Amino acid sequence: MQLVLEKRAERSAYIAVASPLIAIALTLITMSILFAILGKNPVMALYVYFVEPLTDLFTLQEIVVKATPLVMIAIGLSLCYIANVWNIGAEGQFLFGAVCGSWLAVVTNGTDAGPWVLPAMLVMGAIGGAAYAMIPALCKVRFGASEILVSLMLVYVADLIMDYLVRGPWRDPQGMNFPTTAAFDPVATVPTLVEGSRLHAGAIVALIVVMLAAVMLGRTIKGFEIRVVGAAPRAARFAGFNSKQLVLFTFAVSGALAGLAGIIEVAGPVGLLQPGISPGYGFTAIIVAFLGRLNPVGILVAGLFLALTFIGGEGAQISMKIPLDLTKVFQGILLFYVLACDSLILYRIRFIRTFRAPVQGAA
């Protein structure tokens, strides 16, 4: 017996819709086995992970709060991945955007600056993220250096930049030596949508980003260009599309969105700059992008689903003492199944029997 891939004559539309669902189902089965190995009741654990957060208004809001940065980052990354450009340093762009925007909040802290502060912070966050993403993009376009490695190295650097600032020049003098900035002023804080909840206006920004991306990819020349360069680079060259310019464009957009997500996270739910503002949003967003099949609406759904796993994981840690790292394992396994199922859109799997020449004189 041998497993062989056979190219389909055309993409299977049926499997294209079903593949994320199959992937989730397979992941849940694998997770049940893992729970059992850890000595936890699988049914109970799956309930705590995936259903319980949906039954409570507070956790429902928390899911939206967590999904906001995931969706924004993943939309930007999906543009890159469609164009076959590999930005995997969104985590760094997220942190650097947060740092750039926070600068304004720190210098205006305690002054009577007007309501212009927050919009200016958002702009600076986006510009900061885009500028940070330009480093790997320019290294790629000018020198041919691998954008994968450069953008990833910059994640560690961004983390250290932020660490330096909150422990050094930006540390809150009244902060009992904790490595954080002072809490942002109200004019430097993203307003909440409902009084007394953590649900903030960033969720609306994320929805607008989803809509803009859907329009751009489906209805504009730029969107067409991105898809052609990714799917058929030779055809794109003949059509006169500039692939180097597209590397810069997709990196700039994804960096800006990651940076914007970063400053919204800091000025919204967190309220100040401190280490650990991201539980790996930039990396989880890669999974969100693929689970959403690089489609804006798909990404919105996938972002909510992965936010659910964060919240469910926290709940499972508290109520069932399940280690928090299991959420990462879950996310990794999910990405594997998503990618494997995507392969079935293009290929059909055949099990063939390996024939051997009949031996002379036998039978």
Add this chain to the structure above:
Amino acid sequence: MGLVEAIILSVIAASTPLLLAAAGELIVERAGVLNLGVEGMMIMGAACGFAGCWLTGSAFLGALFGIAAGMALAAIFGLMTLTLAVNQVATGLALTILGVGLSGLIGAGFVGERITPAAALYIPYLTGIPFIGRILFGQDGFVYVSIALVIGIWFFLYRTRGGLILRAIGDSHTSAHALGYPVLTVRWMAVLFGGGCAGLAGAFLPLAYTPFFIPGMTAGRGWIALALVVFASWRPGRLVAGAYLFGAVTILQLHAQAFGLGIPSQLMTALPYLATIVVLVLISRTRNAAGSAAPASLGMVFVPDR
């Protein structure tokens, strides 16, 4: 022990995991496969290596556990990219995410535990020679294995028929397939070998570098190993130079921090990452002028037509 000797010893220790992981990845990439999951395989090697040593009490068995863990993750990678023809970049990322999560899960029970680290070689008289004795004859087994590994890889690639076939498959899988070479089988073996090396590199960290396990203790070394392969232009000889250069940068920043030159410690910690970027840019720039040294089929999926 003089300061210079101490620095050289610590540079060797810092370079060895990079060299081990990069040597494995070099074979993988020479076969035309880009496995970005080195960091994930390394951290799993570290967690399982420590667990193995703690359970059995033997650093040697611990190292074998580490190798096995790296190969197990590599097998997942092979199944995805070779058997199911999935995009190698995305699969490699998934492997790293999975490895980091699993290692945290496995290692959680071992945080704070201590083990007896791997013993260093001791040859009477030879190890006692001043200055060079400890450096040449007083290392742990990992160091000698890493050097032997690179020599073995060089010999395999350039002096054996198997190495020639492997390079041919990396440069043009279509032609190699047409000539009747088993492209996917060779790639499978290369991927498993790379996983074993990454696992061993990870196991080095808790078994010889620091005698305990910390989650995330690989700290990006797997990614630096990937950059080293590019730095080395896919040649084993240059890989040794590159690994030791990076080891030296790591140690330099530690010593500079100890001296307290008034430079923020974060800047010094960022040095190896910044150096990686600078080196990548310089190498890629000179190579663009002279034509790329990368295996021509690197990162492309291959589905054999029957």
